[in-house]
Amino acid sequence: MTARRIVVTSGKGGVGKTTTTANLGAALAQRGKRVILVDADIGLRNLDLVLGVEKRIVFDLVEVVEGRCQLRQALVRDKRFGENLAILPAAQTREKTAVTELQFAEVVTGLGDMCDYVLIDSPAGIEHGFRNAIAGAAEALVVTTPEVSAIRDADRVIGKLQERGLPMRLIVNRVRPEMVRTGEMMSVDDVCDILSAELVGIVPDDPEVIDTTNRGVPLVLDPAQRLGAIYIKIARRLEGEMIPFTQLGAGGFFGRIFEALRAG
Amino acid sequence: METQRVVSVPSEAAPQLEIHAPSAPVESQKKPKARGRTIVVTSGKGGVGKTTTTANLGIALASRGAKVVLVDADVGLRNLDLVLGLESRVRYHVLDVLEGKVSLADALVRDKRVQTLYLLAAAQDREKDDIATDAMIGLIEQLRGEFDYVLIDSPAGIEMGFKNAIAAADEAIVVCTPEVAAVRDVDRVVGLLGNRITVQLVVNRIRPALVRKGKMLSVDDVNAILRLPLLGVLGDAPDVIIATNRGEPVALDDASETGAAYRAIAARIAGEDVAAPQAAEPEGLLDKLGSFFGGRR
Numbered sequence: 001m002t003a004r005r006i007v008v009t010s011g012k013g014g015v016g017k018t019t020t021t022a023n024l025g026a027a028l029a030q031r032g033k034r035v036i037l038v039d040a041d042i043g044l045r046n047l048d049l050v051l052g053v054e055k056r057i058v059f060d061l062v063e064v065v066e067g068r069c070q071l072r073q074a075l076v077r078d079k080r081f082g083e084n085l086a087i088l089p090a091a092q093t094r095e096k097t098a099v100t101e102l103q104f105a106e107v108v109t110g111l112g113d114m115c116d117y118v119l120i121d122s123p124a125g126i127e128h129g130f131r132n133a134i135a136g137a138a139e140a141l142v143v144t145t146p147e148v149s150a151i152r153d154a155d156r157v158i159g160k161l162q163e164r165g166l167p168m169r170l171i172v173n174r175v176r177p178e179m180v181r182t183g184e185m186m187s188v189d190d191v192c193d194i195l196s197a198e199l200v201g202i203v204p205d206d207p208e209v210i211d212t213t214n215r216g217v218p219l220v221l222d223p224a225q226r227l228g229a230i231y232i233k234i235a236r237r238l239e240g241e242m243i244p245f246t247q248l249g250a251g252g253f254f255g256r257i258f259e260a261l262r263a264g
Numbered sequence: 265m266e267t268q269r270v271v272s273v274p275s276e277a278a279p280q281l282e283i284h285a286p287s288a289p290v291e292s293q294k295k296p297k298a299r300g301r302t303i304v305v306t307s308g309k310g311g312v313g314k315t316t317t318t319a320n321l322g323i324a325l326a327s328r329g330a331k332v333v334l335v336d337a338d339v340g341l342r343n344l345d346l347v348l349g350l351e352s353r354v355r356y357h358v359l360d361v362l363e364g365k366v367s368l369a370d371a372l373v374r375d376k377r378v379q380t381l382y383l384l385a386a387a388q389d390r391e392k393d394d395i396a397t398d399a400m401i402g403l404i405e406q407l408r409g410e411f412d413y414v415l416i417d418s419p420a421g422i423e424m425g426f427k428n429a430i431a432a433a434d435e436a437i438v439v440c441t442p443e444v445a446a447v448r449d450v451d452r453v454v455g456l457l458g459n460r461i462t463v464q465l466v467v468n469r470i471r472p473a474l475v476r477k478g479k480m481l482s483v484d485d486v487n488a489i490l491r492l493p494l495l496g497v498l499g500d501a502p503d504v505i506i507a508t509n510r511g512e513p514v515a516l517d518d519a520s521e522t523g524a525a526y527r528a529i530a531a532r533i534a535g536e537d538v539a540a541p542q543a544a545e546p547e548g549l550l551d552k553l554g555s556f557f558g559g560r561r
Contacts, residue, residue: 011341012420013310013311013312014309014310014420015310043421043452044308044422044448044452046309049444049445049448050445092452096423123421124310124311124419124420125310125340125341125423125425126340126341126391127392127393127421127424127425128423128424129423147505147508147509148343148346148508148509148511149343149346149347150311152343153341153343156340156388176502179502179505179506184502184505184506185505186509207474207500208474208479210442210443210479210480211474211479211480213443213444214444214480
């Protein structure tokens with residue numbers, strides 16, 4: 001079992017877990033790595049949509065666990081990346097409790113024998129679906145945005161990851177440099193300080209990302225998208241390369257977040 | 265408690281039959297118990313604006329003079345207190361009340377800006393499974409006896425926290441953004457809400473310029489799939505993030521366009537005939553995307 005098994009999680013929903021999983025997977029696949037993405041959001045799956053493979057799903061994670069198909073049969077290959085990128089979809093009409101943590105971990109271990117990277121897209125929250133998603137992982141990427149509520153949730157999730165002894169790195173998503181400069185948004189430094197986390201990526205806010213995810217096109221495949229290059233940088237950092245960060249402004253009046261975290 | 269007293273008064277003097285008869289003095293004592301409206305704000309997908317919507321509608325409804333309580337159902341990942349700017353005043357939470365550690369009155373935090381607005385915070389260091397659905401229903405029933413509106417801020421997802429949040433609600437406001445993932449999740453959630461709960465839709469974070477360019481789903485695109493009564497449409501305004509970070513919801517700001525939109529939604533909830541939210545939009549992006557729904561289950 002050689003694959004790195006990485007869970008992408010956040011606590012808060014809508015901060016970019018699924019977009020990050022898809023685009024990071026695509027970037028790694030484009031760099032020649034064999035990557036399998038696992039959608040752990042049983043009942044509310046979306047990774048298939050973001051990759052545009054929703055019509056090609058035959059079997060899902062729950063059917064694998066219930067022994068109704070082979071693990072390999074349930075994988076949906078993204079043909080744009082040759083043999084390098086595949087997804088194991090979640091079931092849409094089942095509950096998260098249909099799979100136990102142990103079963104989930106076994107699936108991830110099985111996938112680990114087939115590829116270089118298993119990226120697990122966690123559901124929002126810290127309930128059963130989250131516990132499943134982290135069960136098979138050996139490391140974690142925490143995605144957050146520079147907003148008080150996202151940071152408070154990330155802090156809570158980081159605590160849970162630490163209880164499990166999972167090493168963790170941080171991606172700060174949807175940064176608006178102009179708002180950081182005017183002091184209306186927290187800087188990336190502020191976020192890292194509050195969470196005492198090691199940074200692996202900074203992704204600026206770009207409203208057109210919604211369009212590419214709506215169309216199911218990974219950003220690395222869309223030459224009009226400047227964000228593709230950013231995900232490639234994150235992929236290279238994951239592989240151990242030292243790539244400097246482009247800092248996006250500084251400032252802040254965010255003492256109340258420190259207060260809120262101390263209180264909670 | 266009041267009903268018990270009503271029964272005991274006539275039983276002393278009058279023969280048994282009269283208990284069932286609608287005698288005048290009994291009727292005058294039997295005040296119809298006030299029953300506020302219970303509305304859950306939910307979405308399936310996270311980050312679409314549930315908490316922001318709950319906070320702003322709470323402020324807007326309370327500013328109209330209604331007595332409003334906001335209940336944070338996101339045990340373990342509470343945020344409604346932060347968005348309202350009340351985090352430093354939270355002492356007790358839902359579980360403290362359910363476990364009998366404090367009274368409901370002690371746990372309610374009163375907003376000083378809008379005096380008829382109250383918050384019941386979620387526990388931050390507990391799990392959603394710690395709340396039994398029946399206990400949650402009992403709590404909401406108790407609240408609706410004292411408030412005109414009980415707004416329940418649901419967590420993302422469709423797990424235990426969601427089930428508890430919707431259990432005692434008669435109405436739901438589902439919040440959706442113009443993204444296929446959000447639309448698919450709302451579709452799933454509406455299926456789970458069933459027929460007992462009345463559902464209305466708020467479309468959040470619309471950027472008309474992107475809709476015109478065909479780079480964003482329009483409100484019509486979204487509702488072509490969901491087919492829900494449209495309660496309101498909100499633009500994607502940066503002042504909402506700033507307001508959230510500061511704990512001063514835009515509904516408090518008379519100059520904010522989004523604040524005005526929330527006030528209009530509140531008026532509509534209260535039954536006023538406010539102009540319908542924006543109607544037709546240009547060409548449907550949805551046609552380009554194709555269909556991705558297998559129907560509600």
